[in-house]
Amino acid sequence: MDGASVRERANDLPREPGVYQFRDDDATLYVGKAVDLRDRVRSYADPRSRRIERMVERSVEIEPAVTETETQALLLEANLIKRHQPRYNVRLKDDKSYPLVQLTDHEFPRIEITRDPDPGATAFGPYTERGRVETVVKALRETYGVRGCSDHKFAGRDRPCLDHDIGLCTAPCTGEISRDGYVADVESVEGFLEGSTGVLADPLRREMDRATEEQNFERAANCRDKLEVVESFHDGGGAAVASAADERWIDVLGAVIEGDRATVARLHSEDGQLVERDRHTLSVPDDDTDGIGGVLAAFIVQYYAERSLPDALLLPERFSDDELDAWLDSEAVAVRVPGAGREATLVELALKNARRGRGRxxxxxxxxxxxDLESASRIEGFDVSxxxxxxxVGSDVTFLDGDPEKTDYRRKKLDDENDDYANMRALVAWRARRAVEGRDERPEPDLLLIDGxxxxxxxxxxxxxxxGWDVPAIGLAKAEERVVTADGSFEWPDDAPERHLLQRVRDEAHRFAVQYHQTVRDEVSTVLDDVPGIGPQTRRRLLRRFGSVDGVRAASTEELQTVTxxxxxxATTLRARL
Structure with a gap:
């Protein structure tokens, strides 16, 4: 594209908030947000840097998406960046996106919260707080009875399911409501999600008043709480203005850039006390010219769009992003670049944490x-117990850029078999099938690490x-700490960072597997269940104290009495029974 083509395309765009994508024939090159789509896209006709000029030259089309508010544009930008990983954007590597609400295109549409809408579905959002979205979707289903079940559960039913019994669904699956009546209810739901708050607020208010008249104050309070969420759903929640004295939650950010990678350290302070520290990695375009300010702006959008914002953000330097400024201002977040005093000391501490994060x-x-891998950023570790x-059982833990990514941990019960090889084969096959069939929402790993x-x-x-899942896999044997690959085995020096990384992944997979095994072991049915006076909690204590039913059988009466x-x-009954 050249400048004339960009201007011509911009003239067709509305003067509304939204998101735009510059695309080549195969992929999205850049995602941006705008308060005014026409003005922002037109500015690319005269690029402000050589990097942006190259991006425009490579593009063959500009794809816009209009949003209702500037905040929605901000969130949609973060969603698209994480979905498409555009080459010319700074990208936070936490693999998360933000919740939307979709109405599917079935004959009897389904409503659900999703991060990846179905083809043909009508999607609304994205939204900042999943908890508020869940409250609203449940209230919509209670009011209009729109189904939330899977296609498998919906098909071939002879009687309504539990959702109908508890008032969440009008059961179109068994003809309890006509298709015309159901579609009318779906249109009401769609009207609310498009901004007609009264579609849901009015029935809730009537229910609250009725509950109050009946002196059912618990139900009235529940309706009141839902009503507050519903009435604030389309206006960003009505953030209150906070003064400096009200700043109970403060986040301090520090960032460093090294090549095409940036590290952002976050310190979280509550009531003047540091209570949390974490580090995050971002990919930075090779020729990025926005520096630390651009990294901080990208991090704030992509990190806080899904989390609660603090009362104040302390930064090492200011970013230049008018839309981000407007969003933070609308959410009453104070943004400061302290020059001296305690706040400046905190910023310096965050910078030290960011520099230390480079070691990982x-x-x-x-x-x-x-x-000889292209990347080892995302590693999944497997163990059985x-x-x-x-x-x-089997464990599947995930490490991202050297740190545990606990939201991506998975575990599985396996068929009872005293064969470590067969158990490992079953565990990895389970993970592979989910990946190949598209049933695992996690990104594909760069490497699998097998404990053994x-x-x-x-x-x-x-x-x-x-x-048929093509992912590299290696093993790490405990006894000699030898790395085993398809081409042989070898040892790395004790102080090698790559060895330390594999050990952390292996040890965490082992810990997670053993923890789950202990839970499952304590839950299985045993002969202890038939002993009078032995309930589930006492049974667990006995198994933990003596290791197995055989251990309990071998214990003396006096030893048994040491268990709470x-x-x-x-104890006498127990010994007699065993």
Whole structure:
């Protein structure tokens, strides 16, 4: 595209808030937000930097999306950046997107909260707080009875399900409501999501008044709470203006850039006390000219769009982003760049944390180099745990840029089998099938780490080949800390950052598997269930104290009485039964 083409395309755009994408034939190159789409896109006819000029030259089309508010444009921009990973945007690598509400295009449409709308669905949002969205969707279903069930659950029913019994669905699956009546209810729901607050607020207010007249004050209070959420749903929640004295929650950000990678450290303070520290990695275009300010702006949009904003943000330098300024101002967030005093000291501490965070990234880079991988940023670690084949489970933990990504941890019960290789094969096959069939919402990993040596790795590789999931896998044997690959095994120096990274992943997978195994083991049915006086909690205590039913059987009456809840009579009965 040249400047004339950009101006011509801009003339067709509305003067409304929204998001625009510059695209080439294959992918999105850049995503931006605008208060006025026409003016913002027109500004690209005269690019302000060589980087933007190259981006415009590579583009073949500009794809706009109009939003109702500037805040929605901000959130949609963050969603699209994380979905498409555009080359010319600064990208936060937390793999999260923001909730939308969709009405599917079925004959009897379904309403649901999603981060990835179905083809053909009508989507509304994105929204900042999932909790508020859940409250509103539930209130819509209680009022209009729109279904939320899966297609499998909907098809072939002879009687309504529990959702109908508790007033969440009018049961179109069994003809309890006509299609015309159901579609009319769906149109009412759509009207609310498009901005007609009264469609839901009015029925809630009537229900609240009725409950009050009946002196059912608990139900009235519940309706009042829902009504507050519903009435503020389309105006950003009605943020109150906070003065400096009201700043209870403060976040301090520090950022450093090294090549195409930036690290942002966040310190969270509540009532003057530091209570949380974390670090985040962002990808930065090679020739980015916006510097630290641009990194901070990108981080704030992509991180806080899904989380509660603090009362104040302390930064090492100011960003230049008018839309972001307007959003933070509308949410009553004070933004300061302190020059001296305690706040400046906190900013310096955040910068030190950001610089220290680079060591973790170095571990992923060193690992990628050692294994000849394009990247080792996202690693999934696998381990299995069982007690001689009983209560067999598997763990699947995720590390992103050297840190645990606990929201992406998964675990699975396995068939009881006293065979570590078979258990590992089943675990990895389960993960691979979910990936190949598109049933796992997590991004594909750069590397799989198997807890074990050649036998476990071969079992995992066999599962990958059988399912057809092409992801590199290696093993880490505990005894000698040897790295096992398809081409052989080798040792790395004790102080090698790539070795330390693999050990952290392996140890976390082991911890998570053992923890789940203990939970499952304590939940399985045992002969202890038939002993009078032994309830579920006492059974768990006995198993934890003695390790197994055989251990309980071998214990003396006196030893049994050391367990809380087991008295002399129960201990005697227990020994007699066992």
């Amino acid at each position: 990234a170095d571990g992923t880079a060193a690992l990628a180099d050692a294994l 069982h007690a001689q084949g009983r209560a067999a 040596g050649e036998g476990q790795l071969n079992a995992a590789r066999d599962a990958l080949a059988t399912v 809840g087991v008295g002399e009579e129960t």
